[in-house]
Amino acid sequence: MNELVERRVHLExxxxxxxxxxxxxxxxxxxxxxxxxxxxxxxxxxxxVFERGYIGSGNSGRNTTxxxxxYGIPEAVRFYQRSxxxxxxxxxxxxxxxxxxxxxxxxxxxxxxxxxxxxxxxTVNTAFGAHTEYVEPFQIAKICPQLDLDGGGVxxxxxxxxxxxxxxxxHDRVVWAYAEGAMRRGVDVHxxxxxxxxxxxxxxxxxxxxATGRVAAGLVLAAVGGHATTxxxxxxxxxxxxxxxxxxxxxGHYQLQFEPMVSSGDLLFYISQTARxxxxxxxxxxxxxxxxxxxxxxxxxxxxxxxxxxxxxLRDLKVLRQWTGICDMSPDYSPILxxxxxxxxxxxxxxxxxxxxxxxxxxxxxxxxxATGETPELIRPFALDRFARDRTMADRGSAGTH
Amino acid sequence: MSLQIPCPHCGSRPIEEFAxxxxxxxxxxxxxDDARDLDHAFMHTNPEGPVxxxxxxxxxxxxxxxxxxxxxxxxxxxxxxVDRVIAxxxxxxx
Numbered sequence: 001m002n003e004l005v006e007r008r009v010h011l012e013x014x015x016x017x018x019x020x021x022x023x024x025x026x027x028x029x030x031x032x033x034x035x036x037x038x039x040x041x042x043x044x045x046x047x048x049v050f051e052r053g054y055i056g057s058g059n060s061g062r063n064t065t066x067x068x069x070x071y072g073i074p075e076a077v078r079f080y081q082r083s084x085x086x087x088x089x090x091x092x093x094x095x096x097x098x099x100x101x102x103x104x105x106x107x108x109x110x111x112x113x114x115x116x117x118x119x120x121x122x123t124v125n126t127a128f129g130a131h132t133e134y135v136e137p138f139q140i141a142k143i144c145p146q147l148d149l150d151g152g153g154v155x156x157x158x159x160x161x162x163x164x165x166x167x168x169x170x171h172d173r174v175v176w177a178y179a180e181g182a183m184r185r186g187v188d189v190h191x192x193x194x195x196x197x198x199x200x201x202x203x204x205x206x207x208x209x210x211a212t213g214r215v216a217a218g219l220v221l222a223a224v225g226g227h228a229t230t231x232x233x234x235x236x237x238x239x240x241x242x243x244x245x246x247x248x249x250x251x252g253h254y255q256l257q258f259e260p261m262v263s264s265g266d267l268l269f270y271i272s273q274t275a276r277x278x279x280x281x282x283x284x285x286x287x288x289x290x291x292x293x294x295x296x297x298x299x300x301x302x303x304x305x306x307x308x309x310x311x312x313x314l315r316d317l318k319v320l321r322q323w324t325g326i327c328d329m330s331p332d333y334s335p336i337l338x339x340x341x342x343x344x345x346x347x348x349x350x351x352x353x354x355x356x357x358x359x360x361x362x363x364x365x366x367x368x369x370x371a372t373g374e375t376p377e378l379i380r381p382f383a384l385d386r387f388a389r390d391r392t393m394a395d396r397g398s399a400g401t402h
Numbered sequence: 403m404s405l406q407i408p409c410p411h412c413g414s415r416p417i418e419e420f421a422x423x424x425x426x427x428x429x430x431x432x433x434x435d436d437a438r439d440l441d442h443a444f445m446h447t448n449p450e451g452p453v454x455x456x457x458x459x460x461x462x463x464x465x466x467x468x469x470x471x472x473x474x475x476x477x478x479x480x481x482x483x484v485d486r487v488i489a490x491x492x493x494x495x496x
Contacts, residue, residue, distance in 0.1 A: 227450070229446065229447070229448040230448075230450055233447075236431075238429075238432070238441055238445040239445065239446070239448075240444040240445050240446060241446060241448060242424075242446045242448050243448055243473070287421075287422050288417070288422045288455075288471075288476075289424075289446075289448060289473060290473050290476055291450050291473050291474050292473070292474060292475055292476045294405075294476055296404060296405070297404070298404050298416070298417075298418050331444060387440065387443075387444045387445075388440050
């Protein structure tokens, strides 16, 4: 981290102004990407980003960095494919090394139902621009030789899909690249300033209250992770969001190369290898809503058990560390972004367990919405009013894991 | 160790034995039948702090209990009441 910190010393950390055109609450990937695209694409630089910890200290620094677009419905495939494309050129655009690496993702099926779902996924993905192909077990063995295709005799691998464009990137570098890019163009990023309230003028949201004073805003964007409902309640907005913990863990170093990411919908876990050679595993959310960052042994043992069923080599590795993030889960496993019905208050939330991959597209589209005042076509299906219009975006390809 | 829920029948048991049940609440500020239906169907209060909620002891006495839990710490504060026996509700059969 040192070389990154030293290079950042030249950045100007100013005190908050008394007023901004746009105030973004939450200095994570989505908030900073929105600020970056407001500055670069729309020339809007009178923007203040307020983060109560340090930037990237929430879910942006706790996720498992999966970038993919193999979702289950056309609207989602188009949106996430935009993000995959933006990630591909992000290193060149920001002139920062983000350790972006294309790996490919295998999604395994262990039942007839699973095979049908994977065939449907391949069809929908390819039709809407995210190349995914159905693969037979002998092809799977070539892509990932470590897999036990018998699944320990319990979860045989009967087929699956392969999504070659799937990639990973270093999450804190993505956050810092957006922060740097935005700050060098005049955006103010404020760390360790908690937003304690919203200022209302009648219906309209006109500013924020912070520990250091009141800041007026032309528009407030809630880009917080985990605490979205708390902030929305201050604006009188009800959200279909519950906050659930999501855990992950890494093992010690695995000597061999493990190229693809592997995911199993039936076993509800996924795995990839980090740049340091550690095996990184994640699974489903904890069932009860909670804001606690508590990690538990129950998760660790059940996830490890399921993973070892398919990847017996994991048996010999030790667990290095385990951690938890808190996710804004929407009922249809799709994000909620755009206007809220309250003037001056927008949200980008419902990023559940799929937020990191969406950072570039989410930021770009929110910036366009804020700059033009019109909801872009790409994110119109994900507006909050879809619940009132009975147009929920139930997405099986989202899976609630990564 | 797992989080524990103090079941009045079975004693302190790990949280994995229980199925979670939210107590839905629509704020009084929301008026109109449609708006209240929408809120009831989709929206959540999702409080940060103590909240009353229901748990069904799937792998135990198979009774619903109502308790308060602090969502910031997962600390279970008290079991408020124990309800009637409900045998095998559909959503716990998975």
